[in-house]
Amino acid sequence: IGRHPWFAEQPVEKQIAIGMWRQANVAKVGLQFESILIRGLMQYSDRLPNGAKEFRYTTHEAKEECNHTLMFQEFVNRTGVDVPGGPRWFRRLSPIVPLFSTIFPSVFYFGVLAGEEPIDHIQKDFLRKDQNLHPTMQAIMQLHVAEEARHISFAHHLLRESIPKKGRFQRFVLSLVMPIVMRVLCNVITKPPREFRREFGIPRSVWKDLFWRSPESRRFLVNVFGDVRMLAEQCGLMNPVSARVWRLMGISGRPSRYRSEPTYTAAA
Template sequence: MTSTQPRPTTYTPPAKQDTGTDYQQVLEDLSTASVRRNFDPYIDIDWDAPHMAVIPNDPRWILSYKVDPIGRHPWYQSLPKEKQIKIGMWRQANVAKVGLQFESILIRGLMQYADRLPNGDKRFRYTTHEAKEECNHTLMFQELVNRIGMDTKGMRWWLRRASPIIPLFSTFWPTIFYFGVLAGEEPIDHIQKDFLRAREELHPAMSAVMELHVAEEARHISFAHNHLRNTVPRKGPITKFALSIAMPIVMRVLCSAIVVPPKDFEREFDVPKSVMKDIFWKSEQSQIFLSGVFGDVRMLAEQCGLMNPASRQVWRAMGIDGRSSRYRSEPTYNAS
C-alpha cells in the first residue's frame, strides 16, 4: 500500500536533556492536574436536562460526512433519513461501549502496573489518578449507551474474549502494554477531536461526553508518550529493534478491533460486505483516515528511536505510514 501522506525527508531529534528529571517533573505536573482539574460525569453532565433527552428521528444522530468513516460512504449517504439516524445512534452507542470496554482493560492494567512499583515511585500516584478517572469514563460511557437505548456489544468478539489476558502485559511487557494503550486511546481521541473541530451539530449528550473525555484523555495520552520516551531509549539495540517492529503491528490490529464495528452491525442494517471492506479500509478516503489517526504515534516512534528502514516497511505494510505529526493533536483536515 502506498503512503497516504508525504513523509518528511528528515527528522531532527530534540536536543539532549536530562530525561529522567524531566519525566519526574511530568509525573508531578500530571498528578497535580488530576487533583485540580477533574470531572465527575454525574456532576458535570446534566443528564436529565430537557435538551439532553434522546428523542426519535433526531437528525443530530446522522453520522458526519467529514469525520466518520461510515458517514462519508456513498452507501450511507443514499439511505433514507430515518435509517441514517438509526445507524448513527447504533454507531455512537457502540463507540461508547467500545470506549467503556477499553477503559476497563486499561484500569486493570494500570492497577497491576502500579502494584509492582516501589515505595516513593511517582508513577504510582499518577497511574492511580488515571485509573480513577477511567472509572468515571466507564460510568459516563455506559450512561450514554443506556440513554441512547441501543443494545450494542462494543468490541469485536475476539477482543472481548482476550480482555482478561491483556492487562497481564502491564506486568510482564509494560512497553507493549503502553503501545496497546495508545492503539486504543489515539483513534478514539482523534475521532472525538475531529468531531469537535468540525463544529458539527452533535446531540448535546454526545458533545458533553466527548468534551469531558477529550479533556482528561489529554493527560492520559501525555503520560503514555512521556513514559515511552523515557523508557524505550534506555533499552538495548535488539530489544529496541523488536519493539520497532511490534509497535505498528499493535497499532494496526487494535485500531481495527476498536474502530471497526462487530458483525452485528452488518446483520442489523444489511450492510453489504463490499461496503464494509470499502469503509474499513480499502477506499482512498478510509486509507487517509487510517493513516491520519497515527500521526502522533509516528512522531513518538521517531522520538523513541523506533523508526528505522525495517520498521518503516512494517508501518507501510500495515497501511498506517505517512507524515509524522509536527506536534501532538495536529489536525489532519481543515475543520473550517
C-alpha cells in the same frame, strides 16, 4: 459511514438507527478499552517500588477512567441499543491483556495509545469542525478529550523515558511490534463488529469501502497515527525495517510536528 453514497440512499429512520447503533457501540468498545486500562494500571502500580512518582499518577488516571466507563455505559443505556462493543476475540482476551502491564509494559502502553489515539483523533476532528452534534455527545467528547490529553501525554512520556534505556535488540523488537499493535487495536476501536453489518444489511462492497479499501478510509488510518509516528521517532523505533512494517500495516506517513496537530496539516 455517513459520507458513503449507500448511507445517503437509506431512509431517514434507518440513517438515525445506524447512527445510534454506531455511536453506542463506539462508547461500548471505549468502555471495554478503559476497563482493560484500569486493570492494567492497577497491576502496573502494584509492582512499583516505594517512592515511584508514577504511582500517584497511574492511580489518579485509573480513577478518571472509572468515571469514563460510567459515562460511556450511561450513554449506551440511554440509547436503548444493545450493542456488543469490540469483536468477540477481543472480549475473550480482555482478562489476559492487563497482565502485559507488568510482563511487557512497553507493549501494554502501545496498546493504551492504540486504543486512545483513534478515539481522541475522531473526537477532536468533530469538535474542531463544530458540527451539529447532539448535546450529550458533544459534552462526552469535550470531557473525554480534556482528560485523555493527560493520559496520552503520560504514555508518551513514559515510553520516551523507558525505551531508549533498553538494549538494541529489545528496541528493534519493539519497533516491529509497535505498528502491528496500533493497526490491530485500531480495527477494534474503529471497525464495528459483524453484528452491525447484519443488523442493517450493509453490502459487502460498501463494508470494504468503509474499512479500508476506499482512499478516504485509508487516509483516515494514516492520519490517526501521526502522533504515534512522532513518538516512534522520538523513542528511536523508526528504522528501515520497522518503516516497512508501518507501510505494510497501511499506517505509514509523515509524523506529526507536535501533539494533536490538526489533520489538514498532518496529512500534508
